[in-house]
Amino acid sequence: MKDVDYIIVGDGYAGLFLAHQLIKNNKSFVIFSEGRKSASQVSAGIINPVVLKKFTTFWKAQEQIDFLKDSLKEIESYTGENYLINAPIHRIFHDENEQNLWLKKSGNEELSAFLDKNFDSLNGVKNDFQTGKVNQSARLDVNGFFNGLFNYLEKNSHLIKERFDYARLNPSESVYKDFSFKNIIFCEGMGVKDNPYFSEIAVVPNKGHHIKVKLSQPIPENITIKKKHFLFPTGNGLYFYGGTYDRDQLHHHIDDSAVTQLVNGLSEFYPYDFEVEEVHFGFRPTVKDRRPIIGRHQTWDNLYVFNGMGARGILNGCYFSRDLFRFIENDIPLHQEVSSKRFQ
The missing domain is CATH 3.50.50.60 (FAD/NAD(P)-binding domain)
Structure with a gap:
């Protein structure tokens, strides 16, 4: 025993x-x-302290971000690697109203540390109303x-x-x-x-799909782009785009409607050709x-x-x-x- x-x-x-x-x-x-x-x-x-639909934050966001960064340093002490990728989220604005809402919210005490007041224009993607950067956002090398x-x-x-x-x-x-x-x-x-x-x-299960795509034209590498979903490089010339949220289609195979949703979402702001190389899904446990x-x-x-x-x-x-x-x-x-x- x-x-x-x-x-x-x-x-x-x-x-x-x-x-x-x-x-x-x-x-x-x-x-x-x-x-x-x-x-x-x-x-x-x-790794994101902001709800990017409404530009709000959530319970203990700053504490959680700080604690994660400390924990990843501790993990590095025995695995030899830090898995934090410093690639801040840039949220593409749909219109002027979103720009104004972002600026207004960035004055809030609980959001001022996260919503950057300076807007950017990105190369290689459609962002007519520019993008807002989420400070302290990042990615984990999954x-x-x-x-x-x-x-x-x-x-x-x-x-x-x-x-x-x-x-x-x-x-x-x-x-x-x-x-x-x-x-x-x-x-x-x-x-x-x-x-x-x-x-x-x-x-409650929430099914999420994402696609891995090959882009025909480059985009900025050291950031994470978000409009409806997230787009970022994963290495091997592929990019991650996702993920969807579905509480209804809970079968254990790929949903064509979710793939269509992703392809359409990416096409909205990436104006060049791209190829879908892989499709993945999983079930998030939500409450x-x-x-x-x-x-x-x-x-x-x-x-x-x-x-x-x-x-x-x-x-x-x-x-x-x-x-x-x-x-x-x-x-x-x-x-x-x-x-x-x-x-x-």
């Missing part, structure tokens, strides 16, 4: 940022990874982040590449197969619906009030859930992994806004 402090089930942003908390605090753990690409692994990796962390976890015997079998879990004895554990944390995204201990939590769901099982004190990261998986997964760790280790209460108890 192998003793560990923690078992983590799930290998998206929630699971990996939680693993970082355990590494940082010298806790013994294993993480179960099925080996399928999670929604996190096909995500855009956008492939680098997952590859680097999986390699580290595997090298240090933390990674178990198999599907977690709920039938083999005995919470009353704190035993799973040949592991005895203190705590087990389920970070499964939409996989939680198959989990007999937490299947009732209020997460009605746009807050994560974090908490302890009602019956078993050693079982926890960390879910509902939604479209802000990087910021939510990173920031709230610390809150969950402190809740378990130091009995520091969770914010009411993210506690699973708010739905009881």
Whole structure:
């Protein structure tokens, strides 16, 4: 029997940022990874403190941005790489009204640090009303982040590449197969619906598609362009464009209507030819009030859930992994806004 402090089930942003908390605090753990690409692994990796439809911000945006940057430096200390790409978002304005709204909002105390007052004109794309830059926005090198962390976890015997079998879990004895554990944390995204201990939590799947395209004419490389969706280079001469939001078409194959939506969206501001080389999709676990769901099982004190990261998986997964760790280790209460108890 192998003793560990923690078992983590799930290998998206929630699971990996939680693993970082355990590494940082010298806790013994294993993480179960099925080996399928999670929604996190096909995500855009956008780090953005602003809701770009309405030019508003969200709860704890500045704290989350600061905490993520610190955490990525800590992760660099053991993987040898920093996965932060300094490529700020430039939002293409649809019309003069949007320009004026942006300027007005940039005077707000909670938005002044994020909305740049100076507008830019970009080469290679249609931006008749210019673009607004989101200060402190960036991207995560998604492939680098997952590859680097999986390699580290595997090298240090933390990674178990198999599907977690709920039938083999005995919470009353704190035993799973040949592991005895203190705590087990389920970070499964939409996989939680198959989990007999937490299947009732209020997460709703939101299907997102993105396309990888080959552009016939270059665009600025060191930024992320946003109109309806995000456009940025991914290497190998390809560009990421996405992602869509769909709560209705939840089948597990590509939706042609989503691809059409993306092609039309890109054509609106990229006036040259482009070819769609790849199409990807995933299911984000979203929550009605746009807050994560974090908490302890009602019956078993050693079982926890960390879910509902939604479209802000990087910021939510990173920031709230610390809150969950402190809740378990130091009995520091969770914010009411993210506690699973708010739905009881």
